[in-house]
Amino acid sequence: xxxxxxxxxxxxxxxxxxxxxxxxxxxxxxxxxxxxxxxxxxxxxxxxxxxxxxxxxxxxxxxxxxxxxxxxxxxxxxxxxxxxxxxxxxxxxxxxxxxxxxxxxxxxxxxxxxxxxxxxxxxxxxxxxxxxxxxxxxxxxxxxxxxxxxxxxxxxxxxxxxxxxxxxxxxxxxxxxxxxxxxxxxxxxxxxxxxxxxxxxxxxxxxxxxxxxxxxxxxxxxxxxxxxxxxxxxxxxxxxxxxxxxxxxxxxxxxxxxxxxxxxxxxxxxxx
Amino acid sequence: xxxxxxxxxxxxxxxxxxxxxxxxxxxxxxxxxxxxxxxxxxxxxxxxxxxxxxxxxxxxxxxxxxxxxxxxxxxxxxxxxxxxxxxxxxxxxxxxxxxxxxxxxxxxxxxxxxxxxxxxxxxxxxxxxxxxxxxxxxxxxxxxxxxxxxxxxxxxxxxxxxxxxxxxxxxxxxxxxxxxxxxxxxxxxxxxxxxxxxxxxxxxxxxxxxxxxxxxxxxxxxxxxxxxxxxxxxxxxxxxxxxxxxxxxxxxxxxxxxxxxxxxxxxxxxxxxxxxxxx
Numbered sequence: 203x204x205x206x207x208x209x210x211x212x213x214x215x216x217x218x219x220x221x222x223x224x225x226x227x228x229x230x231x232x233x234x235x236x237x238x239x240x241x242x243x244x245x246x247x248x249x250x251x252x253x254x255x256x257x258x259x260x261x262x263x264x265x266x267x268x269x270x271x272x273x274x275x276x277x278x279x280x281x282x283x284x285x286x287x288x289x290x291x292x293x294x295x296x297x298x299x300x301x302x303x304x305x306x307x308x309x310x311x312x313x314x315x316x317x318x319x320x321x322x323x324x325x326x327x328x329x330x331x332x333x334x335x336x337x338x339x340x341x342x343x344x345x346x347x348x349x350x351x352x353x354x355x356x357x358x359x360x361x362x363x364x365x366x367x368x369x370x371x372x373x374x375x376x377x378x379x380x381x382x383x384x385x386x387x388x389x390x391x392x393x394x395x396x397x398x399x400x401x402x403x404x405x406x407x408x409x410x411x412x413x414x415x416x417x418x419x420x421x422x423x424x425x426x427x428x429x430x431x432x433x434x435x436x437x438x439x440x441x442x443x444x445x446x447x448x449x450x451x452x453x454x455x456x457x458x459x460x461x462x463x464x465x466x467x468x469x470x471x472x473x474x
Numbered sequence: 475x476x477x478x479x480x481x482x483x484x485x486x487x488x489x490x491x492x493x494x495x496x497x498x499x500x501x502x503x504x505x506x507x508x509x510x511x512x513x514x515x516x517x518x519x520x521x522x523x524x525x526x527x528x529x530x531x532x533x534x535x536x537x538x539x540x541x542x543x544x545x546x547x548x549x550x551x552x553x554x555x556x557x558x559x560x561x562x563x564x565x566x567x568x569x570x571x572x573x574x575x576x577x578x579x580x581x582x583x584x585x586x587x588x589x590x591x592x593x594x595x596x597x598x599x600x601x602x603x604x605x606x607x608x609x610x611x612x613x614x615x616x617x618x619x620x621x622x623x624x625x626x627x628x629x630x631x632x633x634x635x636x637x638x639x640x641x642x643x644x645x646x647x648x649x650x651x652x653x654x655x656x657x658x659x660x661x662x663x664x665x666x667x668x669x670x671x672x673x674x675x676x677x678x679x680x681x682x683x684x685x686x687x688x689x690x691x692x693x694x695x696x697x698x699x700x701x702x703x704x705x706x707x708x709x710x711x712x713x714x715x716x717x718x719x720x721x722x723x724x725x726x727x728x729x730x731x732x733x734x735x736x737x738x739x740x741x742x743x744x745x746x747x748x749x750x751x752x753x
Contacts, residue, residue: 236567238572240565241709242629247624251625286521288519288523291519331698331734336719422612423612426706451615459610
């Protein structure tokens with residue numbers, strides 16, 4: 203009798219199940235080792251002492267300047283911040299509105315024919331894989347510098363994730379009201395707008411705000427390639443004016459915290 | 475708001491539907507204000523953005539672009555050296571994978587620290603603040619700072635993702651610890667288990683699946699952000715991506731995009747299958 207079986211008082215034997223954790227651990231370990239071959243580390247270029255130095259540079263005035271100068275820089279960021287907010291707002295709005303019809307088309311419970319929802323889903327998957335950055339650069343090719351390519355990139359990016367989040371929600375709605383309306387003779391469009399849409403509306407609005415928050419954060423990278431917003435200022439100052447970069451970080455932090463507080467307030471109102 | 479006194483409705487009355495409808499609370503004033511505010515925001519955003527369409531002649535540009543996209547740079551796409559796509563794609567996945575593992579390991583103590591039912595009200599607030607700060611510090615900026623510390627290359631990407639992902643993984647992890655069922659722990663107490671046994675048999679089985687699922691989900695996200703991090707030369711596909719796109723070198727860009735799409739779809743499939751198995 204091996205160690206895995208336990209004999210109970212009434213004579214029955216219980217077999218302890220084999221541990222399921224060994225095989226996954228080995229797979230993860232092997233993959234980890236394979237991956238580590240792709241990460242060259244040059245120990246000579248690592249200067250850990252630099253880390254606190256840079257942080258101090260970021261969150262204290264530059265040499266020869268006072269704290270007053272440090273904080274005097276922050277109000278000048280008002281315009282790019284407002285631009286970032288506007289870009290994110292318009293982009294989230296356009297993307298969310300455009301996502302609605304595609305979400306309906308790819309929801310299994312509304313459109314029951316696989317040859318409609320499968321291609322639409324594939325298209326959405328494809329859109330989601332393209333990095334925002336590439337979207338921005340391609341848009342810049344046609345539209346030049348400024349906020350417009352940023353808005354286009356944000357819209358397309360929002361469209362991709364919003365459509366996916368929405369169709370997953372549409373698939374979980376209660377189908378009863380829709381069936382009731384259809385049995386009264388409502389067509390698909392009416393049935394959707396009176397039975398399904400009211401159910402998804404709070405979630406839809408919640409997702410809109412969530413996307414807005416993501417887009418405000420991603421504006422850092424958008425500005426980095428020249429598509430408008432606060433990122434432009436980071437790109438200008440990184441490398442020689444760390445105090446200004448630190449100021450931008452503080453402003454962004456405050457902004458995101460405000461948006462998050464707003465989000466949780468609205469979510470409470472929407473009961474989601 | 476003043477509510478009308480509820481009227482008892484005679485269910486046999488032919489007007490019962492109208493009566494019920496009348497009882498619906500009237501919120502049109504607050505709805506109108508909300509609609510006006512939203513409309514104002516929309517108008518303001520469009521007007522203040524000074525959107526001007528200085529569109530170039532679309533057609534030749536579009537033709538060049540489509541032509542380039544249809545003829546991807548095959549030498550780059552199928553090359554085997556360290557500067558071509560297969561290597562860089564694997565490197566991107568490797569950055570995301572090792573970064574996620576680093577983050578997951580770091581998230582375990584931070585998650586326990588932030589869980590309210592483990593450390594109490596005040597200590598968990600400290601953990602929460604740490605996590606919020608980590609989450610809001612922009613990833614790209616973190617990479618730019620770390621490049622000054624550890625030098626250009628994939629290792630910077632690993633560290634950036636490792637540090638940045640802790641914010642989200644630990645937060646979700648703490649939530650799953652907070653939602654844990656206390657029953658098994660009480661049962662273990664009743665049979666006289668010590669702390670280590672309680673953790674091993676009471677806590678582990680409950681949260682392991684969720685913890686792995688959270689980490690996998692984050693791995694999914696990290697594969698995407700590892701591409702973006704390359705833009706600031708933190709390794710992976712991003713570096714050639716940004717060069718190709720700034721030169722508008724469509725054949726190379728097309729090759730990189732093909733690689734990204736395939737990579738993301740494969741990772742997506744694997745991780746969603748695994749997550750479905752876990753839950």
